[in-house]
Amino acid sequence: MKVGLFIPCYIDQFYPQVGIATLQLLEKLGCNVSFPLNQTCCGQPMANSGFAALSKNCDKNFVANFRGFDYIVGPSGSCVLHLKEHLHDEQHPGEAQHIRKHVYELTEFLVDILKIEKLDASFPHKVGLHNSCHGQRGLHLSSMSERMLPAFSKPQQLLSMVKGLELSLPVRSDECCGFGGTFCVFEEAVSVKMGKDRIADHATNDVDYITGGDVSCLMHLEGILKRNGSNVKTVHIAEILNSSL
Amino acid sequence: MSISKLSHAEAAEQFIKDEPRTDWHDETLWFVRQKRDKAAHGLPEWEKLREWASQIKDHTLSNLDNYLKEFESKAQDNGVIVHWAADGEEHNRIIYDIITHHKIKKIVKSKSMLTEECGLNEFLHAKGIETVDTDLGERIVQFRQEAPSHIVLPAIHLKKQDVSDTFHEHLHTEKGNNDPQYLTEAARQHLREKFIESELAITGVNFAVAETGGFIVCTNEGNADMGAHAAKIHIACMGFEKMIPKAEHLSVFLRLLARSATGQPITTYSSHFHKPREGQEMHIVIVDNGRSRQLGRADFRNSLKCIRCAACFNTCPVYRRSGGHSYHTAVAGPIGSILNPNIDMRANADLPFASTLCGSCSNVCPVKIDIHDQLWKWRQVLVAEGYVDTTKKIGLKGMAFVLARPGLYRFAGKAGRAMMRMFPWLLNNKLNPWYKQREMPAPPKESFRDWYIKNKQQ
Ligand code: SF4
Numbered sequence: 156m157k158v159g160l161f162i163p164c165y166i167d168q169f170y171p172q173v174g175i176a177t178l179q180l181l182e183k184l185g186c187n188v189s190f191p192l193n194q195t196c197c198g199q200p201m202a203n204s205g206f207a208a209l210s211k212n213c214d215k216n217f218v219a220n221f222r223g224f225d226y227i228v229g230p231s232g233s234c235v236l237h238l239k240e241h242l243h244d245e246q247h248p249g250e251a252q253h254i255r256k257h258v259y260e261l262t263e264f265l266v267d268i269l270k271i272e273k274l275d276a277s278f279p280h281k282v283g284l285h286n287s288c289h290g291q292r293g294l295h296l297s298s299m300s301e302r303m304l305p306a307f308s309k310p311q312q313l314l315s316m317v318k319g320l321e322l323s324l325p326v327r328s329d330e331c332c333g334f335g336g337t338f339c340v341f342e343e344a345v346s347v348k349m350g351k352d353r354i355a356d357h358a359t360n361d362v363d364y365i366t367g368g369d370v371s372c373l374m375h376l377e378g379i380l381k382r383n384g385s386n387v388k389t390v391h392i393a394e395i396l397n398s399s400l
Numbered sequence: 401m402s403i404s405k406l407s408h409a410e411a412a413e414q415f416i417k418d419e420p421r422t423d424w425h426d427e428t429l430w431f432v433r434q435k436r437d438k439a440a441h442g443l444p445e446w447e448k449l450r451e452w453a454s455q456i457k458d459h460t461l462s463n464l465d466n467y468l469k470e471f472e473s474k475a476q477d478n479g480v481i482v483h484w485a486a487d488g489e490e491h492n493r494i495i496y497d498i499i500t501h502h503k504i505k506k507i508v509k510s511k512s513m514l515t516e517e518c519g520l521n522e523f524l525h526a527k528g529i530e531t532v533d534t535d536l537g538e539r540i541v542q543f544r545q546e547a548p549s550h551i552v553l554p555a556i557h558l559k560k561q562d563v564s565d566t567f568h569e570h571l572h573t574e575k576g577n578n579d580p581q582y583l584t585e586a587a588r589q590h591l592r593e594k595f596i597e598s599e600l601a602i603t604g605v606n607f608a609v610a611e612t613g614g615f616i617v618c619t620n621e622g623n624a625d626m627g628a629h630a631a632k633i634h635i636a637c638m639g640f641e642k643m644i645p646k647a648e649h650l651s652v653f654l655r656l657l658a659r660s661a662t663g664q665p666i667t668t669y670s671s672h673f674h675k676p677r678e679g680q681e682m683h684i685v686i687v688d689n690g691r692s693r694q695l696g697r698a699d700f701r702n703s704l705k706c707i708r709c710a711a712c713f714n715t716c717p718v719y720r721r722s723g724g725h726s727y728h729t730a731v732a733g734p735i736g737s738i739l740n741p742n743i744d745m746r747a748n749a750d751l752p753f754a755s756t757l758c759g760s761c762s763n764v765c766p767v768k769i770d771i772h773d774q775l776w777k778w779r780q781v782l783v784a785e786g787y788v789d790t791t792k793k794i795g796l797k798g799m800a801f802v803l804a805r806p807g808l809y810r811f812a813g814k815a816g817r818a819m820m821r822m823f824p825w826l827l828n829n830k831l832n833p834w835y836k837q838r839e840m841p842a843p844p845k846e847s848f849r850d851w852y853i854k855n856k857q858q
Binding site (some may be wrong): 166169170171173179192193194200201202203205207208210214215238288289294299300301302327331333336340341342343345349350374378381 | 440754
């Protein structure tokens with residue numbers, strides 16, 4: 156199984172440890188992983204700001220990097236969702252289509268494709284799970300409170316395999332954190348208020364860490380936590396699943 | 401009425417300055433959302449109902465011309481006078497003509513977001529005609545000369561104290577008495593008088609049934625009935641999307657509407673109007689006001705399925721924290737953000753961006769409108785039409801340029817991280833909205849790619 160590792164631009168630049176954890180985890184689980192060296196970005200920042208028309212060349216670059224893989228896996232729900240919904244390449248429509256159908260968010264890949272039932276991981280801490288909206292409602296990584304359908308959660312299923320981890324959910328278990336791409340800058344006041352509220356909800360559970368499948372949400376929450384001198388830390392779910400403390 | 405000239409982001413920032421009030425607003429609406437969840441959980445067929453509602457509306461919108469004609473002729477057979485209005489102005493003029501023709505002085509109005517959309521109150525006011533809004537929340541905001549901030553709970557931005565002050569000023573209630581029962585009673589007495597005196601009643605329409613020519617008005621206070629039954633003229637105003645084909649379809653919508661709106665199993669009063677009672681005159685004004693344009697936009701026609709339950713408002717994490725007035729339009733919230741750019745693209749270009757695209761709205765919507773996808777699509781349209789500020793355009797163009805070139809991207813990334821390490825004040829300053837209330841991520845020396853080449857590719 157040839158897996159192309161997709162490390163979104165901001166993870167590549169600011170959170171390399173998340174990329175490393177993702178790679179090591181996939182290798183531990185027996186995947187043949189390679190990281191195409193000329194990848195940049197999925198194009199989502201442009202598209203969500205109304206400039207989808209500008210992401211053509213970025214899309215093209217993505218297709219050039221990731222064609223030929225059985226699966227493409229990335230540790231970011233929102234980037235993966237964007238690719239699934241919007242990746243286009245006029246010159247290589249077949250390849251673009253293949254990628255759209257075979258790109259997976261990490262936890263989704265572990266549960267649905269690798270069908271992981273146990274993990275050799277340990278993370279002895281109190282952890283709060285932040286369900287990112289694009290992961291949850293977009294990729295259906297977990298059930299949402301708006302719908303009257305059976306409950307499930309892929310990230311939770313994986314976290315339950317980690318030794319020593321004590322999971323707690325906030326009361327509003329699937330409310331948005333307020334990051335929202337360029338929203339976090341253009342609607343700064345609402346964005347920060349939403350983030351503060353998410354943190355407050357987790358804080359009542361006395362968590363040591365807030366985790367999730369999207370570095371973007373975590374980066375936003377981390378920024379607020381640090382500014383306010385909180386002891387709560389953020390950690391990507393790949394880092395927990397790859398951890399053997 | 402005071403409609404803010406600020407952009408959504410600016411008005412939201414103002415609103416959030418009073419953080420305890422923001423928290424209270426958020427919690428109050430979240431409480432309604434939870435009531436909705438509980439009510440929906442009580443129906444095992446909830447998702448099926450949503451699907452049916454959505455399909456009935458799809459079908460209706462695809463055959464709207466026929467259903468409207470059928471409705472018109474049935475209503476006329478019932479003795480109702482039917483008017484057609486191309487826009488808000490025509491809607492207002494039709495109503496004004498009826499008023500002046502009968503030399504009416506006293507008018508009561510029950511809640512109708514359409515008349516709000518058309519600016520009827522201001523229009524009549526400018527002509528020297530006063531209407532009294534009889535929904536309690538509407539009356540409160542009317543006293544304060546504010547616009548409603550929510551389509552179901554028009555005064556939800558106000559606390560008891562605010563209402564008490566308003567009533568003290570306008571109804572001479574005891575100063576500082578915040579007892580809801582006392583205040584409601586004062587409003588009730590005041591409104592009773594208005595109902596008795598009124599010669600003409602204006603109501604909205606929740607559903608219009610093509611098969612029967614009848615229409616249904618849902619209120620929790622019964623004020624639409626009181627107005628319509630007491631007055632000798634009843635004018636019902638409806639956007640043309642209120643149509644449903646048959647009376648039997650009502651069961652689907654009435655079950656969804658009340659649960660989605662407030663978590664009630666049924667609205668307290670669902671009043672069915674078919675014909676004028678003896679001696680009464682009944683009018684229906686059917687309004688387009690941009691709806692046919694929206695119907696013609698394949699990407700946005702779905703928005704006309706809306707039954708105005710406001711579930712998308714209550715669930716929206718942005719709405720809950722920015723308040724309805726920040727949307728500066730009659731219909732606020734997520735659905736307002738896709739309806740209003742259709743009415744005026746320039747004035748409302750900010751609204752589709754006032755969302756994180758979290759998708760909660762689309763999933764809570766009882767008629768399955770793909771709200772967050774339409775917000776995304778509006779952004780593309782607005783940018784293509786040039787309704788976006790230049791800095792944003794330059795920024796994103798630059799970004800797209802860099803991200804399409806791997807070498808440049810790596811260079812920029814490395815340079816950027818180095819700058820952040822060496823000259824943190826470059827970004828850690830007031831001009832950077834991220835930094836205002838958040839720390840920047842700590843830039844690592846090495847990107848993932850650098851690490852990969854070093855450790856994996858020897
Ligand atoms: S868009 Fe849907 S949820 Fe929002 S008010 Fe309309 S029907 Fe209700």
